[in-house]
Amino acid sequence: MDEAKTLIRTAVRTFFPHPKQIIIVDAILMHSVLQIDDLNILLNSQPKDIRSLINPLRTARLVQTQSRNEAKVGSTRPSAREYYFCPFHPAIDAIKYKIAKLRKKVEAMYQQDETKRKDWRCPRCKAEYEELDILDKVGDEGFYCDRCHATLVQNEKVALKDRGNHEKIRKLNDQLKKFDDMILKIDRTDIPENDFASAWDRKKDVPRQQGSGKTDTSEQYVPLQRGNRYYDYKRGGPDMVDVKNLTVNLTSGEEQEREEAERKEERRQFLAKQNQLPVWYTSSAIGATTNGTATAATTPEEDDAGEEEEEGEGEEGEEDFEDVDVKPVNGIKREYEVAFEGDSEEDEEFEDAV
Known part of the structure; x- marks a missing residue:
């Protein structure tokens, strides 16, 4: 790691002669991660001027930025804050490319x-x-x-x-030659990757001078909380995914098409059943199955069969009727006798007329 820092410092001093750019890189390598407010204290410059100095370093891939959603203490509204750090592997590759390009350009210029x-x-x-x-x-x-x-x-x-x-x-x-020696030494050494998560673990706060009126902004902001968890910047995303709940389903295209067709058919049947009209709406009281009265309509064949059944039932009914006393009982006995006598008189008058 020290070899990578030495190479980055040497490259900045060689290709970026501005003193504040050298201070920015040295400060980032010392504190691992810095925010624009920290650089404002170290350089005593406005954020606009600091960004104009950092942009060439970002273009050269010596410095990278990482946005972090944070909220002020006592507030739930998040705000994106940019942090600056030096990635080792991209910076080393960028320095190698710049040196090779410079050597090739000079040789093409002076070698006839x-x-x-x-x-x-x-x-x-x-x-x-x-x-x-x-x-x-x-x-x-x-x-x-x-x-x-x-x-x-x-x-x-x-x-x-x-x-x-x-x-x-x-x-x-x-x-x-100095760069060649450092690069050769780095190639023989295993340099760890200094991503944002690793740099955040080694972060050192910038000391504030007492009485200067500048407070530590890191104490005024807290990581954005989602649910009961904080945003996990080490993993580059919210720490809300449990590996145990993840499943991998390997299916072919035909199986997916068949399953999709089955789901569509089930949904179609469900909607058809749901939208089906009631029986009282589809089956009318007057139609092909009724004759317009309270009794059901019958065909001629059904009428013949019905007459034969009625004749058989009539014969059996006559035999049963002889054994049944049809006279009313109790309170209506007198009314029955009067009505029976009236019927007898009408029958006699009818016989006399004949």
């Missing part, structure tokens, strides 16, 4: 193409030639000029320029 170097020149007409152009122009004293036929000499300017370019590349490699 060997096939396009004009190492020979004419002292008379000042013409310059490449080695491939004068291979077939050989005289008694050496290579000669194609224009004035003067003997060519080596171009000392190109040689000096070439030596100067090699010197610049060598100087760059000497300056980057």
